[in-house]
Structure formats: structure tokens, C-alpha cells
Amino acid sequence: MSKIKVVVAGPRGRMGIEAVKMIVKVDHFELVGVIDHKHDGKKLSEIEGLPQLDVMVYSDITKCFSETQPDVLVDLTTPEIGRVHTKIALEHGVRPVVGTTGFSQEDLQSLTVMAEEKKLGAIIAPNFAIGAILMMKFSQMAARYFKDIEIIELHHDQKLDAPSGTGIKTAELISAVREPKVQGHPDEKETIPGARGASYDGIHIHSVRLPGLIAHQEVLFGGDGQMLTIRHDSFNRASFMSGVKHSIETVMKIDILVYGLENIIE
Numbered sequence: 026m027s028k029i030k031v032v033v034a035g036p037r038g039r040m041g042i043e044a045v046k047m048i049v050k051v052d053h054f055e056l057v058g059v060i061d062h063k064h065d066g067k068k069l070s071e072i073e074g075l076p077q078l079d080v081m082v083y084s085d086i087t088k089c090f091s092e093t094q095p096d097v098l099v100d101l102t103t104p105e106i107g108r109v110h111t112k113i114a115l116e117h118g119v120r121p122v123v124g125t126t127g128f129s130q131e132d133l134q135s136l137t138v139m140a141e142e143k144k145l146g147a148i149i150a151p152n153f154a155i156g157a158i159l160m161m162k163f164s165q166m167a168a169r170y171f172k173d174i175e176i177i178e179l180h181h182d183q184k185l186d187a188p189s190g191t192g193i194k195t196a197e198l199i200s201a202v203r204e205p206k207v208q209g210h211p212d213e214k215e216t217i218p219g220a221r222g223a224s225y226d227g228i229h230i231h232s233v234r235l236p237g238l239i240a241h242q243e244v245l246f247g248g249d250g251q252m253l254t255i256r257h258d259s260f261n262r263a264s265f266m267s268g269v270k271h272s273i274e275t276v277m278k279i280d281i282l283v284y285g286l287e288n289i290i291e
């Protein structure tokens with residue numbers, strides 16, 4: 026079996042470092058380049074904190090693709106640049122695996138159309154941790170029985186987007202099985218704006234940002250005299266790597282864009 030040639034965008038980031046380390050450990054993957062807006066023209070080994078690898082750093086994604094001819098781009102950057110990278114990858118026949126969160130519905134729609142036109146696999150996964158996927162699926166199951174739901178997502182204080190991609194994906198999965206509902210008292214008023222959090226089809230999403238946290242989410246289901254809590258915690262970023270590995274393997278076998286890891290696990 027020939028190796029899957031992979032490029033990582035965002036290699037100095039909290040997720041990017043883990044992804045680089047995982048990719049070089051897998052025999053059937055080959056890290057052929059990294060994309061970083063700093064350190065253009067250096068080797069990975071010349072950047073502090075990164076593995077001692079003879080892999081080129083590119084600031085220009087097009088140059089990176091033409092010189093390294095990758096099969097897959099793993100993007101772990103920011104929504105602003107991640108959406109540009111994903112589009113350029115599809116234009117160049119490179120299959121994107123995107124962990125970057127904060128894409129809009131319009132981004133997802135246009136990238137879906139593009140992948141379909143190009144007949145190219147693409148995976149956008151707001152969360153790569155299997156436990157988080159189960160938390161979302163169990164929440165979707167519970168939503169058939171409990172209609173009053175609040176999502177509390179808790180992350181480290183360096184996170185740029187709120188609500189988290191996982192929080193939004195959870196609300197989307199729930200809303201697919203639950204009629205939109207206004208929760209709480211119909212006359213309730215926020216005396217401080219934002220007190221009730223964001224609302225997705227009436228499901229409230231509350232975003233907590235604190236140093237020391239990594240990635241956590243609770244989904245609360247209220248009923249008469251009872252409450253069900255479904256919670257997931259990522260205690261480190263290695264927790265996401267089996268999902269990144271599975272996505273790199275799977276994206277080579279599909280020819281459409283898949284949004285959410287739940288759609289590619291058995």
C-alpha cells in the first residue's frame with residue numbers, strides 16, 4: 026500500500042503539534058510539508074518545540090501543494106484562514122481534513138458543493154474525540170424524550186470561537202429530532218444581555234472560558250422532577266488524534282464532503 030502524503034496547516038498550534046507527532050508515527054502516512062504563516066523556507070527541525078524533522082515549512086499553500094503533491098491537507102488553524110485553505114485544497118485536488126472550528130453555514134454549503142463538483146473527499150469535524158461523538162449521539166437520543174435542553178461547553182481561555190464547534194454540532198443534531206421550542210418562561214427578560222446564552226432553535230448554549238480547561242461539554246436535559254446530564258471531557262489533545270488518523274484514512278475513500286465524525290464511524 027502506498028503511503029498517504031499529508032500536509033499539516035498550523036503545525037505550531039496546540040492541535041497542530043499533536044497532529045504532526047501522530048502522523049510521523051503512522052507507517053502508512055508521510056508528512057511531506059507544513060503550512061505556517063511564519064518560518065517560511067525553514068525545516069520543521071529549526072522551529073522550537075517541534076519534532077526534529079527534515080520537513081519543509083511553507084507560507085504559500087499553492088507552492089506547498091505544487092512542490093509536495095500531497096493527498097491530504099489537515100487544517101488546524103483559524104476559521105478565517107482555514108476556510109481559504111480548504112477551498113484551495115479542493116481546487117488543487119487535495120483532500121481536506123478540517124478540525125478548525127468557526128466555519129459558517131455558508132462556508133459549509135459552498136465547500137460541500139465544491140467537493141461534489143470535484144468528486145473529492147473532504148471531512149470537516151468539529152470534534153475528533155470518540156467520547157465527544159458519543160456524547161453528541163447520546164444527547165440526540167435523549168432529546169426525543171426530554172424537550173428542554175441546555176448545552177454548557179467549557180474550554181481553555183485561548184479559544185477564539187464561541188460557541189464551540191461541538192456545541193453547535195450538538196444543537197444541530199438535537200434540532201434534527203426535536204421541534205423548535207422556546208425554553209424557559211415566555212416572558213423572561215435578560216437584565217444583563219447574554220445571560221441566557223446563545224440560542225440555536227431555542228436550545229441555549231453557554232460558553233465558559235477558563236485557564237486550565239481543555240475541552241469539555243455538558244448537555245442538561247430537564248423533566249418533571251428529574252434532570253439528565255451527559256458530559257464529556259478531553260483532558261489532553263491526544264484525545265483527538267485517533268479521530269484525525271481515522272479521518273485521514275477515510276477521506277481517501279470518499280468523494281463527497283462529510284461534516285461530522287459521527288458520519289464516518291461504524
Ligand SMILES: NC(=O)C1=CN([C@@H]2O[C@H](COP(=O)(O)OP(=O)(O)OC[C@H]3O[C@@H](n4cnc5c(N)ncnc54)[C@H](OP(=O)(O)O)[C@@H]3O)[C@@H](O)[C@H]2O)C=CC1
Nearest residue numbers: 035037038039040061062101102106124125126151152153
Ligand atoms: N476538531 C477538533 O477535534 C478540534 C478542533 N480544534 C480547533 O482547531 C483549531 C486550532 O486550535 P488550536 O490548535 O487550539 O489553536 P492554536 O491557536 O494553538 O493553533 C492555531 C495555529 O494556526 C496558526 N495560524 C494562524 N494563521 C495561520 C496561517 N495563515 N497559516 C498557517 N497557520 C496559521 C497559528 O499561528 P500563530 O500562533 O502564529 O498565529 C497557530 O500556530 C481551532 O479552530 C480549534 O477550535 C481544537 C481542538 C480539537
Ligand SMILES: O=C(O)C1=N[C@H](C(=O)O)C[C@H](O)C1
Nearest residue numbers: 126151152184189190191240
Ligand atoms: O478549541 C478547542 O480547543 C476545541 N475546539 C473544538 C470545538 O470548537 O468544539 C473541539 C474541542 O472542543 C476543542
